[in-house]
Amino acid sequence: MGLGRFRISGLIGLALAASVLFARPPAQATGLVGARLAARDIAAGVAVTAATVERSATTAKFIFDLNRPLAVEAYVLADPDRVVVELPETSFLIDPAVGRDLPTHRKGEPAALVSGFRFGQFARGRSRIVFDLAGPARIVKALAESTESGGAARLVIELAHAQPDAFRAAARAARAAQLQKAPAREEPPAQANPPVKPLVVIDAGHGGVDMGAVGAKSSYEKDVVLDVARRLAARLEAGGRMRTLLTRDADEFIPLADRVKIARKASAALFVSIHADMLNETSVHGATVYTVSDRASDAEAARVAAAENAADKAGGMAESEEIGDVNDILFDLTRRETRAIGHQFAVSLIDFWKAAGDLNKNPIRSAGFVVLKAPDVPSVLLELGYMSNERDLAKLNSEEWRQTAANRVAQSIERYFARRTAGAEAPALERSAGLAIAR
Numbered sequence: 001m002g003l004g005r006f007r008i009s010g011l012i013g014l015a016l017a018a019s020v021l022f023a024r025p026p027a028q029a030t031g032l033v034g035a036r037l038a039a040r041d042i043a044a045g046v047a048v049t050a051a052t053v054e055r056s057a058t059t060a061k062f063i064f065d066l067n068r069p070l071a072v073e074a075y076v077l078a079d080p081d082r083v084v085v086e087l088p089e090t091s092f093l094i095d096p097a098v099g100r101d102l103p104t105h106r107k108g109e110p111a112a113l114v115s116g117f118r119f120g121q122f123a124r125g126r127s128r129i130v131f132d133l134a135g136p137a138r139i140v141k142a143l144a145e146s147t148e149s150g151g152a153a154r155l156v157i158e159l160a161h162a163q164p165d166a167f168r169a170a171a172r173a174a175r176a177a178q179l180q181k182a183p184a185r186e187e188p189p190a191q192a193n194p195p196v197k198p199l200v201v202i203d204a205g206h207g208g209v210d211m212g213a214v215g216a217k218s219s220y221e222k223d224v225v226l227d228v229a230r231r232l233a234a235r236l237e238a239g240g241r242m243r244t245l246l247t248r249d250a251d252e253f254i255p256l257a258d259r260v261k262i263a264r265k266a267s268a269a270l271f272v273s274i275h276a277d278m279l280n281e282t283s284v285h286g287a288t289v290y291t292v293s294d295r296a297s298d299a300e301a302a303r304v305a306a307a308e309n310a311a312d313k314a315g316g317m318a319e320s321e322e323i324g325d326v327n328d329i330l331f332d333l334t335r336r337e338t339r340a341i342g343h344q345f346a347v348s349l350i351d352f353w354k355a356a357g358d359l360n361k362n363p364i365r366s367a368g369f370v371v372l373k374a375p376d377v378p379s380v381l382l383e384l385g386y387m388s389n390e391r392d393l394a395k396l397n398s399e400e401w402r403q404t405a406a407n408r409v410a411q412s413i414e415r416y417f418a419r420r421t422a423g424a425e426a427p428a429l430e431r432s433a434g435l436a437i438a439r
């Protein structure tokens with residue numbers, strides 16, 4: 001028996017589906033985003049205009065209405081178990097909440113093969129739909145068929161329960177195929193001459209198919225942090241003392257390792273990754289600055305690093321690329337110095353932030369963040385606040401607060417580099433950091 005069939009066509013469809021079909025509608029489905037949808041244009045090309053979901057304990061069928069036919073590729077990945085559907089760049093004119101936390105149990109019995117799905121841009125020119133599996137599955141059908149009515153098409157994804165061994169084998173094969181055609185991402189050309197002004201690489205966390213944390217009223221971490229990153233870059237450029245480069249300036253998915261590569265290739269003097277956190281405990285609030293360390297400073301830092309390091313998997317990547325640990329004394333020395341500089345900057349950032357901002361009670365922590373692992377670029381990760389805390393979320397959603405936050409971070413960066421240039425801080429570190437390792 002089917003767990004439920006519903007069709008989403010814009011907001012009304014979703015509201016109906018949620019209220020009619022589920023006795024207890026998922027909490028997230030109630031926070032609808034009219035403005036977000038109204039503001040989103042159909043990019044030249046493919047658009048998804050509606051989604052129909054049919055699920056049972058052993059099967060799942062998804063139908064996405066399209067404005068035209070397209071080529072799709074679908075495959076399974078394990079740990080976490082997912083089905084990834086690759087599309088050309090696609091505008092999703094459906095609410096992102098539609099795929100979140102679909103109920104998988106009914107009266108305590110497992111009742112669905114698919115627990116949720118996400119969609120969005122994965123790279124320039126490419127989009128993805130990622131289905132989270134509650135059990136091993138195989139792809140019965142993944143096809144975009146033309147329909148009778150002029151030009152329109154339907155993307156049909158049909159999944160069925162599979163034997164665990166067969167699923168694992170298919171996931172292994174798909175992973176091998178995906179790793180072989182690893183994305184050749186455009187990177188900024190290396191500087192021929194050393195830059196006069198130090199370059200700050202500003203990294204807005206998440207993006208595209210990876211939403212990051214999700215607050216009430218469908219606020220997405222990926223949107224909040226991109227806006228703050230842009231404001232920070234604009235403020236630093238206006239200050240005239242720093243150059244900036246954004247790892248992403250659009251709603252696109254970028255693997256963690258690629259963010260690190262962008263910073264290294266561009267010979268960044270500093271890498272600042274911007275995020276917003278999420279906890280079940282809604283009273284926790286305030287900003288936290290993280291640096292990288294082999295061992296987490298505390299359990300909370302370990303949790304945050306694990307959550308942020310899962311970004312690649314949220315984007316449907318087969319495997320995160322690790323920044324290789326080289327057993328080399330020069331490498332080790334450089335990395336140690338880079339980390340020391342990162343920590344000094346973190347302290348300076350906290351000083352500026354606490355002048356006007358709300359800090360977590362333990363505002364400097366460290367753990368094994370993949371995105372902070374450049375051995376030769378001092379790197380920090382700033383969690384602006386908690387999207388799970390009402391007061392923090394109101395700030396994160398306020399343009400005024402975002403600008404103030406960007407200004408504060410910019411000031412701390414300018415001050416930090418002014419002091420370093422004046423030789424007041426860590427001249428020895430500056431001399432050797434970055435020289436030992438070919439970028």
Ligand SMILES: [Zn+2]
Nearest residue numbers: 205212275276
């Ligand atoms: Zn994040």
